[in-house]
Amino acid sequence: MLYFARWKVTLILAVLVIGLLYALPNALPENVRQSWPGFLPDKTMNLGLDLRGGSHLLFEVDIDAVREERMEALVDDAKQVLREDPLIPHRVTVQNGAVEVRILGDGDMEEVADRLEDLARPVSGILVPGQANPRSVSIEQVDDTTFRMVQTEDALEKLSRDIVQQSIEVIRKRIDEYGTTEPNIQRQGDNRILVQVPGLDDPERLKELIGQTAQMTFHLVYSDNPGDLTSAMQGRVPPGARLVPSDEAGQPDILVRRRAVLSGEDLKNAYQGSHPQTGAPVVNFSFNLSGAKIFGDITTDNVGRRFAIVLDDKVITAPRINSPITGGSGYIEGNFTIESATDLATLLNAGALPAPLTVVEERTVGAGLGADSIKAGEFAAVVGFLAVVVFVLIAYGVFGVFANIALFANVMLIAGVLSMLQATLTLPGIAGIILTIGMAVDANVLIFERIREESRAGRSPVNSVETGYTRALSTILDANITTLIAAVLLFQFGSGPVRGFAVTLGIGILTSVFTAFVLSRLIASLWLRMARPKTLPI
Amino acid sequence: MRFSLIHIVPETTKVPFIKGRFVAMLFSAVLMIASIGAFATMGLNLGIDFVGGTLIEIETQEDANLTEIRESLNGLGFGEVQVQTFGAANDVLIKMRQQEPENPEVEMAAERAQQQAANTVQETLVEMLPGVEFRRVEVVGPAVSGELVRAGILAVGLALGAMLIYIWFRFEWQFSLGAVIALTHDVIATMGMFAVTQFEFNLASIAAILTIVGYSMNDTVVVYDRIRENLRKFKRMPLAELLNLSINQTLSRTLITSITTLIALFALFFLGGAVLRGFSFAMIWGVLIGTYSSIFVASPLLLLTGVKRGTSEQDS
Numbered sequence: 001m002l003y004f005a006r007w008k009v010t011l012i013l014a015v016l017v018i019g020l021l022y023a024l025p026n027a028l029p030e031n032v033r034q035s036w037p038g039f040l041p042d043k044t045m046n047l048g049l050d051l052r053g054g055s056h057l058l059f060e061v062d063i064d065a066v067r068e069e070r071m072e073a074l075v076d077d078a079k080q081v082l083r084e085d086p087l088i089p090h091r092v093t094v095q096n097g098a099v100e101v102r103i104l105g106d107g108d109m110e111e112v113a114d115r116l117e118d119l120a121r122p123v124s125g126i127l128v129p130g131q132a133n134p135r136s137v138s139i140e141q142v143d144d145t146t147f148r149m150v151q152t153e154d155a156l157e158k159l160s161r162d163i164v165q166q167s168i169e170v171i172r173k174r175i176d177e178y179g180t181t182e183p184n185i186q187r188q189g190d191n192r193i194l195v196q197v198p199g200l201d202d203p204e205r206l207k208e209l210i211g212q213t214a215q216m217t218f219h220l221v222y223s224d225n226p227g228d229l230t231s232a233m234q235g236r237v238p239p240g241a242r243l244v245p246s247d248e249a250g251q252p253d254i255l256v257r258r259r260a261v262l263s264g265e266d267l268k269n270a271y272q273g274s275h276p277q278t279g280a281p282v283v284n285f286s287f288n289l290s291g292a293k294i295f296g297d298i299t300t301d302n303v304g305r306r307f308a309i310v311l312d313d314k315v316i317t318a319p320r321i322n323s324p325i326t327g328g329s330g331y332i333e334g335n336f337t338i339e340s341a342t343d344l345a346t347l348l349n350a351g352a353l354p355a356p357l358t359v360v361e362e363r364t365v366g367a368g369l370g371a372d373s374i375k376a377g378e379f380a381a382v383v384g385f386l387a388v389v390v391f392v393l394i395a396y397g398v399f400g401v402f403a404n405i406a407l408f409a410n411v412m413l414i415a416g417v418l419s420m421l422q423a424t425l426t427l428p429g430i431a432g433i434i435l436t437i438g439m440a441v442d443a444n445v446l447i448f449e450r451i452r453e454e455s456r457a458g459r460s461p462v463n464s465v466e467t468g469y470t471r472a473l474s475t476i477l478d479a480n481i482t483t484l485i486a487a488v489l490l491f492q493f494g495s496g497p498v499r500g501f502a503v504t505l506g507i508g509i510l511t512s513v514f515t516a517f518v519l520s521r522l523i524a525s526l527w528l529r530m531a532r533p534k535t536l537p538i
Numbered sequence: 539m540r541f542s543l544i545h546i547v548p549e550t551t552k553v554p555f556i557k558g559r560f561v562a563m564l565f566s567a568v569l570m571i572a573s574i575g576a577f578a579t580m581g582l583n584l585g586i587d588f589v590g591g592t593l594i595e596i597e598t599q600e601d602a603n604l605t606e607i608r609e610s611l612n613g614l615g616f617g618e619v620q621v622q623t624f625g626a627a628n629d630v631l632i633k634m635r636q637q638e639p640e641n642p643e644v645e646m647a648a649e650r651a652q653q654q655a656a657n658t659v660q661e662t663l664v665e666m667l668p669g670v671e672f673r674r675v676e677v678v679g680p681a682v683s684g685e686l687v688r689a690g691i692l693a694v695g696l697a698l699g700a701m702l703i704y705i706w707f708r709f710e711w712q713f714s715l716g717a718v719i720a721l722t723h724d725v726i727a728t729m730g731m732f733a734v735t736q737f738e739f740n741l742a743s744i745a746a747i748l749t750i751v752g753y754s755m756n757d758t759v760v761v762y763d764r765i766r767e768n769l770r771k772f773k774r775m776p777l778a779e780l781l782n783l784s785i786n787q788t789l790s791r792t793l794i795t796s797i798t799t800l801i802a803l804f805a806l807f808f809l810g811g812a813v814l815r816g817f818s819f820a821m822i823w824g825v826l827i828g829t830y831s832s833i834f835v836a837s838p839l840l841l842l843t844g845v846k847r848g849t850s851e852q853d854s
Contacts, residue, residue: 058682064645203675204657358646359653362677368597369673376811384805388798395794428742431806431814435749435821438802439756442795446760449791456550475763478708479756485700486752490745493693495686498745505749 004522012522015514016409022416045418048426048500051374053367054198057207059357061167061191063160066355070151070159074099074119074137078149081115088112099149100142109141116147160191166354168193171210173350178209192360203364205343211357213312214347216267217260219244220298221306221318229255247314248335254315256308261298266291270348272341275333281341282331285348292328300324311344377430384434385411392441396448397537402523403444406515410440413511414504423507426500436508442479443516447472452538461536462528469521476517484509551789555833556782556841562834566723573730580733585740586676588690590636590648590683592656595674598667601627610666616655625812629673634659636680649679690744694725697751705755709762710846716839717758720831724754727827728820742817750824753799757792757832764788765837769845777845781837789833796829 004012022041025033033042049056075092078101082090088111089104103112120137136155142148151159164187171193175183184196195210197203222241223229232243232255242258266287273284287295298307299321308318309332316334336344389407393400414433418425451468459467484506491502586593596602604621607630611619617635624631637655639647656677663670678686698721706714728747732739764784772780800822807818 060646060649060681062645204660358649358679359677360646360649360679361682362653362656362675364672364675366671366673368671369595373811373813376809377814380805380809380811380814383809384802387801387805391798391801427811427813428745428817431810431817434802434806434810435799438799439753439795441798442756442791445791445794445798449788449794452790453787475760478759478763482701482704482755482759483749483752485704486697486748486755489693489697489700490748493689493696494745495689495741498741501742501745 004525009522012518016413016519019409019413019416022420023412026415026419041419043419043422045415045425046422047370047374048424048429049196049198049363049370050365050427051370051425052198053365053370054196055203055206056361056363057195057197057210057359058188058361059167059193059195059211060360061160061164061193062356062358063163063191066159066163067151067156071097071099074149074151077119078116081118082112084115088115097150101147101149103145103147109144112147113139113141116149119149163354164191164193167357170351170353171195174209174346175206177346177350178206193357199367205339207359207362209343209346211359212347213353213356214264214344214350215312215352216264216348217310218262218295219256219258219260219308219310220302221308222255222257224306229253244308244310244313244315247311247316254308254318256310256315260310261307262287262291262294264348264352266294267348270345272338272345273331275331280333281336281338282333283336283341283345283348284329284331285345286329289328292326295328295330296324296326300326373427373430377427377434381430381434381437385437388437388441392444396444398527399444399448399451399524399538402520402527403441403448403516405523406444406520407437407440409519410508410512410515411437413515414508417507417511418504423503424500425504428498429500429504432501432504433508436505436512439483440508440512440516443472443476443512444520446475446479447517447520448538451536455536455538461533464536465524465528469517469524473517476513480509480513551786552782553786553789554782555785556778556838559834559838559841562838566831566835569727569730570723573726573733576730576733580736582729582732582739583736585738585743586633586678586683587740588683588687590652590678590680592632592634592652592659592678593674593676594632594634594656594659594663594672595624596630596632596663596667597671597673598628598630599669602630602667604630607632607663607666610662611659614655614658614662616659619659629812632659632663636683646679649681652677652679686741690741693744694747694751697748698722698725701751701755705759705762709766712840712843712845713762713766715843716836717755717762719839720758720836721751721754723831723835724750724824724827728824731823732820737816737819740816742814743820746817746820746824749821750828753825754828754831757795757828758836760791761785761788761832761837765840765845777841781840785833785837792829792833796825799825 022043025036025042026044033044036042071094075094078092078099079090082088082092082101088107090107090112091102091104093100093102101112101116103109116139120135120139135152137149138152139147139149168185168187172183172185175185175195175197182198184194186194188194197206219242222238228238229252232238232241233253237243237255240258241255243253244256245253268286268288268291270283270285273282274280275282286292303321303323306318306320308315310316317332319333332344385407389404392403392407396403411433414436417423447468450472451464454464454467454471455461487502487506487509491499491506494502602623604623608619608621611621611632616637620631620633622631623629634655637648637651639651641647656675660672660675663672698718701721702714702718705717725747728750731737732743737743761784764787765781768775768780768784768787772783775783803818803822803825806814807822810818
């Protein structure tokens, strides 16, 4: 065990040198790293949000809302096909999550089935040869007059996938427009989106920017007649109309036409500007070609009436059309500050979210606390390290020196591996490193105690050291594998910062077996060869 | 370089650990009953990770007037708001429980109520304390907290199961049973400590428990390894005597490793900052209890389960 082939020595040294090279950037100031030759690693450890400051936001996509919308659309579609010539008398209702179509009188049921069948589009546009394409709606006839239509699991699954994917794209656009660096946006589970943004001065604003649906629609006002409004407020909303509250507190609701003439999707772009007369902040917008045409036609036909701009089910503004607007652009007045007008423009440019989002978990750390945590963590690590070094030296003398070299190499390797893998170092991660400093000595303690025993039993120094290392190996492996099991489980089930702890603990266990067993053995064997001791100073 | 080394433990010890097993058993029994009792009567002081809620840490310009902050936040109608200093006199921790939504049947209503409450509290603080700095804001909704509880219980359960299987594989079922009973002992004692001290029990506490499980297992494995070796070496020695010999032979290592780990943990406890204090305290407790259990619980249990001596020989 004490003889090392040359290639083994080379390998051990190579591991140490590579570890050192990867760890080194962490100890060097920025400008030195910049002027570093390109072939050397220049990445520092990747600090977690709890150390560098930033926001961790977990959103849940409200897919049920979209499913309900789809259900309503299915009801409308069913009515539509049955109304076609020749009209088939029918009643369509939603019952226990299914659309029930009841045919009144004696309609031709085969004709009905044929027409409804048109609604069952394939889930994906691509036909796979030799494979039944899953359909979006399943239709069954329950009795002589009734059909049941249900959205299939395949369709709902695809819907969820698409919605989450679209939401992620919209969020990314919004954050990019907001101008923050290095956001991390990823899907989590079936219907959640994790957004991590480092170093923010105003997390509240970001949260609002991401969480707002920003569904904008343009409606003509149905009626300005106060009588109509009052009766609508009492629950008698005329068909084809909708009562929408105003965005400004204290303003009355507005009765608008149910059908939107244009939506945010028809916009080409939007930007913050100021009102030509008052100078108040407004949002300027321009429509794309088809939008501009529709807007021109509508304003031409409805001079003197009002139209309402509705954002997320609230009327922002409802100006009167004084003259036809054919240029395809305009501005939105409202109760804006420069900041809120800029944000609205950002939202309109990035597009609407396909489904509402809710924050289910938020963890924001200010840059001040992060810096304090790093300082405290570093200080605790240095003090802990030195105290352990002194203790080991007192307990094992010259062998303590070996163990301490191994310990130092271990910390260096942990830093190197963390930088190399670009794993995230969190505050609990620092705790993991400090704990590893304490526990990493264990392997050496096991070996040295064994050497003491063997030496006491009358073996020669070389023989004692040799036997000590050999016999301790299986114990060391058993002991470390059990801790490694704990670290792996922690990584699997832990979230956020706790995972950081599992990462450093796990890396620390692996590197400590290398340094405490392999490296310290190499040093011990060199020492034995050079010092040739008659008795062991242990 | 020769200087006299301090031998933490004299070279050969003959402490009659096994003889003391009845005292230890009594002590452990009392500890278990007390822990479970404390757990049942006082419960854990669960952090927002597990019950949902809001935690805000602020730094004020001058030393904070806690009474004033408490009064104005309690006046907002979000239930009882806990206000306490955290580390320094101008560092304040504000905790708010999960909000009850007005119409709970609406999807995500609780989460929204929670966000709203957190926003209102932050706005109030900004108005009340000019120049206040928000050091940390954590809001955990009920859906997420429920998942974190399940994941935490699952992780600890699986860790115990995985250890059981590993030890079974490497040793024999008697060892594996003894080790897992000792680990369960440690987990219960740690939960009891959390109940008695009412330290906040959060995600970091789960990490601490898992690490304690790993550490205690580590300790137990070292003693078991020696027992297995001695079982092969001294075929005629009575089991009680053999267990005692093994514990004594590994005693020096057990203590030295505990000391180095404790040194590191004390550094973390005193210097690592307020956020890590709860975690390092739990770990310190865990190292003590884990060391105790591998000597006084895991090994004596082998006397009860009875190790068959012939079969250990195939193991390496």
